[in-house]
Amino acid sequence: xxxxxxxxxxxxxxxxxxxxxxxxxxxxxEFHTRDGVAKAVNGASFSVExxxxxxxxxxxxxxxxxxSQAIMGIxxxxxxxxxxGRVLFHGVDLLTLPKDTRRRTRANHVxxxxxxxxxxxxxxxxxxxxxxELFRQHxxxxxxxxMKRSLELLDLVKIPAAAQRIKEYPHQFSGGMRQxxxxxxxxxxxxxxxxxxxxxxxxxxxxxxxxxxxxKEIQVERQMGLILITHDLGVVADVADKISVMYAGRIVExxxxxxxxxxxxxxxxxxxxxxxxxxxxxGQRLEIIKGLPPVLTNIPPGCAFAPRCTYVQxxxxxxxxxxxxxASGRASACHFASEVINDV
Amino acid sequence: MMSSPQGNGQVALxxxxxxxxxxxxxxxxxxxxxxxxxxxxGVSLTLRxxxxxxxxxxxxxxxxxxAKLLxxxxxxxxxSISVRGEDxxxxxxxxxxxxxxxxxxxxxxxxxxxxxxxxxxxxxxxPFAIHPDAVPRVGRxxxxxxxxxxxxxxPDHINRYPHQFSGGQRQxxxIARALALxxxxxxxxxxxxxxxxxxxAQVINLLEELQDELGLSYVFIAHDLSVVRHIADRVAVMYxxxxxxxxxxxxxxxxxxxxxxxxxxxxxxxxxxxxxxHRDEIVLEGDVPSxxxxxxxxxxxxxxxxxxxxxxxxxxxxxxxxxxxxxxACHYAAPRDVVHAVE
Numbered sequence: 001x002x003x004x005x006x007x008x009x010x011x012x013x014x015x016x017x018x019x020x021x022x023x024x025x026x027x028x029x030e031f032h033t034r035d036g037v038a039k040a041v042n043g044a045s046f047s048v049e050x051x052x053x054x055x056x057x058x059x060x061x062x063x064x065x066x067x068s069q070a071i072m073g074i075x076x077x078x079x080x081x082x083x084x085g086r087v088l089f090h091g092v093d094l095l096t097l098p099k100d101t102r103r104r105t106r107a108n109h110v111x112x113x114x115x116x117x118x119x120x121x122x123x124x125x126x127x128x129x130x131x132x133e134l135f136r137q138h139x140x141x142x143x144x145x146x147m148k149r150s151l152e153l154l155d156l157v158k159i160p161a162a163a164q165r166i167k168e169y170p171h172q173f174s175g176g177m178r179q180x181x182x183x184x185x186x187x188x189x190x191x192x193x194x195x196x197x198x199x200x201x202x203x204x205x206x207x208x209x210x211x212x213x214x215x216k217e218i219q220v221e222r223q224m225g226l227i228l229i230t231h232d233l234g235v236v237a238d239v240a241d242k243i244s245v246m247y248a249g250r251i252v253e254x255x256x257x258x259x260x261x262x263x264x265x266x267x268x269x270x271x272x273x274x275x276x277x278x279x280x281x282x283g284q285r286l287e288i289i290k291g292l293p294p295v296l297t298n299i300p301p302g303c304a305f306a307p308r309c310t311y312v313q314x315x316x317x318x319x320x321x322x323x324x325x326x327a328s329g330r331a332s333a334c335h336f337a338s339e340v341i342n343d344v
Numbered sequence: 345m346m347s348s349p350q351g352n353g354q355v356a357l358x359x360x361x362x363x364x365x366x367x368x369x370x371x372x373x374x375x376x377x378x379x380x381x382x383x384x385x386g387v388s389l390t391l392r393x394x395x396x397x398x399x400x401x402x403x404x405x406x407x408x409x410x411a412k413l414l415x416x417x418x419x420x421x422x423x424s425i426s427v428r429g430e431d432x433x434x435x436x437x438x439x440x441x442x443x444x445x446x447x448x449x450x451x452x453x454x455x456x457x458x459x460x461x462x463x464x465x466x467x468x469x470x471p472f473a474i475h476p477d478a479v480p481r482v483g484r485x486x487x488x489x490x491x492x493x494x495x496x497x498x499p500d501h502i503n504r505y506p507h508q509f510s511g512g513q514r515q516x517x518x519i520a521r522a523l524a525l526x527x528x529x530x531x532x533x534x535x536x537x538x539x540x541x542x543x544x545a546q547v548i549n550l551l552e553e554l555q556d557e558l559g560l561s562y563v564f565i566a567h568d569l570s571v572v573r574h575i576a577d578r579v580a581v582m583y584x585x586x587x588x589x590x591x592x593x594x595x596x597x598x599x600x601x602x603x604x605x606x607x608x609x610x611x612x613x614x615x616x617x618x619x620x621x622h623r624d625e626i627v628l629e630g631d632v633p634s635x636x637x638x639x640x641x642x643x644x645x646x647x648x649x650x651x652x653x654x655x656x657x658x659x660x661x662x663x664x665x666x667x668x669x670x671x672x673a674c675h676y677a678a679p680r681d682v683v684h685a686v687e
Contacts, residue, residue, distance in 0.1 A: 059540040160630075174631045175403075204402035204567065206628045209611035213627060231541060234570075234613030238620055257617045275545035277574035279612050280619075280683045282593060286549055286574070289542040292510050 011108045012101070016091035021225045022071070022110070022193050023047040027085035029063070029070050031296075032078060038296035040066040042249035043085070045323070048193065048225040055228045055240035055257075061293060063249040064229045068195045071227075072112050073102050089193075107134060111191035113215075115198035117178035121170040127154075127181050128166035134188045153184040157214060176207035180214070187218060193225040200235065212239060233276060237261060245269050248294050248304035251323055255330035265332035265341040267309045303334070311336050356529055356561040357391040357414070357447070362423035364409050368636060381636045383409040385585035386423070388662075391529065396555065396562040398576030398593070400569055400608070404632055406585040407565045411533040414563060415449045416440050427529070445475060448522040452534035454514035458506040464517055465502040468492070471524040478525055491520040496550060512543035516550065523554070533565045548575055569612045573597050581605045584635055584643040587662050591670035601668040601677040604644045610682035622685035642674070650676045 029041040041063040048054045056064045069075045071087050073094065087094045089109055094102060106112075114120040122130055131153060132146035141149065147166070154162035157180040170178055179199060186194055196215065200208035216239055219226050230236060236243060236257070243260050245253040245268065253266040264270040274287040291308045294300055300307060306316040315335050323333040326341060334340060365380040384406040391397045399407050412418040414425060416432065424431045432443050451457035458467055469488045472479050479487045489499035495516040497509075506514055515535060522530055532551070536544040552575065554560060566572050572579060572593075579596040581589045581604065589602040600606045603626075610626040628647050633639055641659050645651040652675075660673045668677035 059542060176631060204632075205569070205611040206402065206607060207631070209625075209627055232613070233541070233615040237615045237617040238613045240617075261615065261617050272542060273615065275542050276615055277545075277548070277570045278616075279570045279573060279597065279609065279614050280616075282573060282597075285552075286545040288545045288549060292512070292543075 011104050012089070012092055012097075014092055015089070019088065019091035020047040021050050021052075021090065022227075023086075023088040024067070024071065025086040025088065027067060027070060027087065028083040029066050029075065030081050030083045032081065033297065036297040039249050039299065040080070040296060041070065042299075044244075044246070044249075044251050045085075046244050046251065046254065048227055050192070050225050051219070051223045053219065053226045053228060053239055053241045055230060055236040055243045056246060057230060057233065057236055057243055058246035059231055059293060061248075061296065062246040064246050065197055067246075068112065068197050068227065068229050071195060072106060072110060074106075074112075104138070107138060107186070107189040107191060109191055110193045110195065111186035111189070113179075113182050113186045113194065113196040113199045115201050117175070117182045117202075118170060120182060121178065123170055126167055126169055127173070131166075131181075131185055131188060134185065138189055149188075150184075153188055154181070156187070156218070157181070157184045159184075175203050176210060179203060179207075179211050183211075183215065183218070187222075190222070191224065193227070194219070195227045195229070197229040198231070199228075201230070201232070208235070215239075233273065245272075248299055249296065250304065250333060252305065252333045253331070254323065259327075259330055263341050265326050265330060265337045266305075266334045267311045267336075267340055268305045270340060271308075271310070311340060354393040355390055356393045356427070357389075357563070358424075358426040359387060359389045359414075360424045360426070362387045362410070362413060362425065363421045364406075364413055364418060365421045379636050381634075382585050382638060383635055384413065384420075385635075385638075387582075387585075387587055389580055389587070389590070391561050391563055393528070393561055394555070394559050395577045396564050396575055398572035398579040399563060399565045399582060400567065400572050400579060401582035402567065402608075402632060404584075404635060405582040406635070407567075407582050408533055410582075411449065411531050411563070411565050414531050415447055416443060417449075441475070444527075445478070445525045446527050447529045447531065448525065448527040450515075450518050450522050450530060450532040450535045453538050454511055454518055455538070457518055458514060460506055463503050463505055464492070464497075464509075467506070467517060468520045468524055471521065475525060487524070488520075491524060494523065494554070495520045496546075510543070511539050512546055515539060515547050519547075519550065519554070523558075526558075527560070529561045529563070531563045531565070534567065535564075536571060537566060537568060544571070551575065569609060581608065584632065584638050586643060586673065587671075588644065588674070589670070589672040590662065591672075595670045597683055598681070599679040600682065601665075601670065601672040601679055602644075602674045603648050603650055603676075605672075606680050606682050607647075614683075619685050624680065624682045624686050626682065644674075650674075652676075 025045050027041050027044045031038040031040055044067055058064045070082055128150050131150035135141040135146035135149050151162055151166055159165055159180050200211050240257045242256050244251045247268050253269045271289045289308050294304050302317045302319055303321050306312050321333045321335045323331045326332045326337045362384055363386055364384040365382050367377045368379040369375040370378045401407050413420050420433045425433050465488050468491055469484050472484050492499045497516055536547050564575055576593050578592050580587050583604050589605045607626040607628045630647055639646050641657055642655040645655040654675055660675045662671050662673045665677050
C-alpha cells in the first residue's frame with residue numbers, strides 16, 4: 001500500500017504490485033513413501049497482503065509446515081513432490097522459477113523463521129559469521145561491511161551486548177536469544193513476507209510473549225506480510241488478522257479472527273475451541289474430539305473429519321465438501337456449515 | 345465433582361525443606377567441585393488425599409527435579425519427603441520398592457518412556473514382575489487387560505508394540521503402567537505437553553476420571569498454566585528452585601500476589617480475540633538467571649519492577665502477609681488481575 005512494493009526488482013522480473021503479496025492456489029504436496037502416497041497438502045488456497053497476519057492452524061500432520069516449506073521451496077524432494085497448484089508472489093509463480101532465481105527470492109522476498117533455532121543455526125560458525133554470510137552472498141558486501149550490518153540487526157532484535165555476542169556460537173545463547181538471532185537472519189535482506197513456523201513453541205511463556213511482541217513490532221514497522229504457522233490458538237487470538245484451519249492436508253475453514261472464535265463454521269474448529277482449557281475460567285469438563293486424525297496415506301473418502309464429527313451424515317462419507325463461502329469473508333469446507341455456524 | 349474441595353484433609357505426601365543441589369565439577373583427572381546448581385532449594389509442600397497439586401514454572405525452575413525427588417529417581421541433598429508418616433529420602437532398596445508401590449510417575453514424553461522392544465503387555469505387566477505378590481502369576485494377563493480397559497485402550501492390543509500407537513495412546517499406556525500397582529499418588533511430569541490439543545483433552549479427562557474412581561492424589565507438574573488451572577485444586581508457582589506463591593486454583597489465578605506469578609499469567613495468551621489489548625500486559629525483560637548463581641535476597645528481583653534494596657538484602661519467606669491472604673514470597677505482595685480484561 002506504500003511505495004515499498006518491489007524495490008528489489010533485480011531479484012524477480014514481472015512483479016505485479018497490484019496482485020496480492022502472496023497467493024497460494026490449490027497447492028498439492030505428496031510424499032512418496034513405502035506405504036504409498038501421502039497427500040500432505042491436498043489443495044490449499046489462501047492469500048496474504050502486506051501488513052497482514054495470516055495464521056495457519058492445525059495439529060501435527062495436518063500439512064501446515066509442509067505448506068510453508070513448499071512456499072519457501074525447501075521441501076526435501078524426493079520424497080516430497082509438489083504435485084500441483086501455484087504459489088504466486090505478486091503474480092509471479094514461484095514454483096515455475098529456475099532453481100537459481102528461486103534461491104534468490106529466499107530472504108530477499110520471502111524469509112522464514114524456524115521452530116527449533118538450535119538445529120536451524122549452524123553450530124560450528126559464530127552467529128556473526130552466519131548473519132554476515134547473507135550480506136556477502138546476496139549483496140556482495142565485504143566482510144567488514146557485512147559484519148557491521150549484522151551488528152545492526154542484532155540490535156534491532158534487541159539482543160543485549162550485541163557487539164560481544166556477535167562473536168559467540170549458537171549454543172552460547174539461551175532459547176529466546178537464539179530465536180531472536182533467527183528472526184534477525186530472516187529480516188536481514190528486508191523480505192516482503194515472513195513465514196514463522198511455530199516460532200515460540202519451544203519457548204517459555206514469558207519469552208514467548210517477548211518474541212511475539214518483537215515480531216509484531218517489526219511487522220508493523222516494515223509492513224511485512226506474516227504467515228504464522230502454529231497449533232496454539234491462544235497466540236492466534238492475540239496476533240492474527242485472519243485464520244486458515246487445516247485438517248488432513250486441506251483447509252477446512254477460513255475466516256477473520258473475531259468471526260472464527262465467536263462463531264466457528266466447521267465442526268473441527270468448533271470442537272478444537274471447546275477442547276482447550278482456558279486461563280480465565282475454571283472450565284467445565286473439556287469436550288473431546290473422539291478418535292485420531294487420519295493416516296495421510298489412507299484418507300477416508302468424503303470428508304476427512306467425518307469419522308470424528310458430531311454433525312456427520314451419509315453424504316459426508318462419500319462426498320468431499322469443497323471450501324465454500326458461507327458468509328462475507330469466510331469459508332468452510334463442511335456440508336452442514338450453515339447449521340454449525342448457527343448452532344451455539 | 346471437578347473442582348470439589350478434594351479429600352478429607354488427610355495428608356498423602358508431605359515435603360519439608362527439600363533441597364537438591366547438583367555439584368558442578370571441573371577438571372579432567374582431579375575433578376574438583378567448583379559450584380552447585382541449586383535446582384530445588386528449600387521447598388515445603390503438602391499434598392492432601394484425593395487432591396491435585398499443580399506445580400508451575402518455566403524451564404530451569406526445578407519442577408522436574410522436584411518430580412524426580414518425589415519418586416526417588418534423585419537423592420535429595422537435605423530435607424524430608426514423608427509418605428504415610430515415613431521419611432522416604434533415606435530408604436534402602438527394599439524401602440524404595442515399598443515406596444514405589446504407593447508413588448508412581450507418568451512421564452512427559454510417551455515416545456521415549458516406553459521401551460520400543462517390549463509389547464504393551466510386557467510394559468504394563470513389568471511392575472508385577474518386580475512385585476510378584478501384587479497379582480498372582482495366572483491373573484497377570486487379565487490384570488493388564490483390565491488396565492488397558494481402564495485407560496480406554498482396546499484390551500486385545502496387548503501384544504502390540506509402542507510404535508503401533510499414536511502419541512495420545514502411548515500416554516495412556518504410560519498411565520496404565522503407573523496404575524498397575526494401585527498407587528495412591530501419581531507424580532505427573534508434563535503428562536500432556538507432548539500431545540496435540542484435541543488429544544490433550546482426552547488425556548486430561550482420563551486423569552480426572554481416574555482420580556474420581558480410584559481416589560488418587562496427583563502432583564501435576566506442567567508449564568501450561570491453562571491446563572494446570574483446569575486440573576489442579578491448589579497451585580504452587582516455582583521460580584529458581586523456590587516456591588514464589590502457593591494457593592488454591594482460584595487464589596492464584598484470580599488474585600495473584602507475587603510479581604512473578606503476575607508476569608507469568610499475563611504472558612499466557614487466552615484463545616479469545618476480544619481480549620486483545622484489554623488485558624494487563626507485563627513483559628519481563630531478560631532471561632531467568634542461572635540456578636548455579638542465583639541473585640541474593642529475592643531471586644526474582646533482577647527481573648522485577650517492584651524490586652528495592654530490601655529485596656537484595658533480605659530474602660522474602662513464603663508466608664501470609666497483610667493484604668495478601670495466601671502464602672507468597674514477596675515483600676511487596678499485592679493482588680493484581682492479569683487474567684481477565686481490565687479497563
